[in-house]
Amino acid sequence: MGVVTDVRLRQPRANDLVGDRFVVAGIGAGFEGTIGIRVLGPNGRVLTTDSAQSSGGGIGVGDFVARVRIPEPPRAGTRLSVQVFGDNPGVPDEGPSPGFNTRTVEVICFPESRGYLLYRVEAGDTLSGIVRKLRPFTQVTVNQVVKANPRIEDPDRIQVGWRLRVPIQG
The missing domain is CATH 3.10.350.10 (LysM domain)
Structure with a gap:
């Protein structure tokens, strides 16, 4: 069967300004409909992880949205990488890391910002x-x-x- 999975990030976009809480949204599919989300600091350190459920469920590509929070945000103006991917629940050596169809976008964090x-x-x-x-x-x-x-x-x-x-x- 030629079923293909995919993950696309719609928000945030490249170089968007984000606070220490922001919305991550897109379309995608993952294991049992789970989309993985993580935010990386400038040195590649994981600052936070989260997940969202795809409206396509466990079998189709659908919309997803999550409100992500960075518990220990960096200094104002720091560039971060937001990654979304199809969740990979397999053993560590099975499948790509952090997950399937990983998409990355760089954003600029202003923790105290309201917009x-x-x-x-x-x-x-x-x-x-x-x-x-x-x-x-x-x-x-x-x-x-x-x-x-x-x-x-x-x-x-x-x-x-x-x-x-x-x-x-x-």
């Missing part, structure tokens, strides 16, 4: 000026804004029209 603001860069803006302007809404540093926006290669060079993500903190 983020989108700010469109205007003529004359600097990152320090933007941080001061947004102080009534968030207590964020220039360094944190840089970490939240991978497109910023040099903090002294931002371009008019860029949409910057500014974490809501404090």
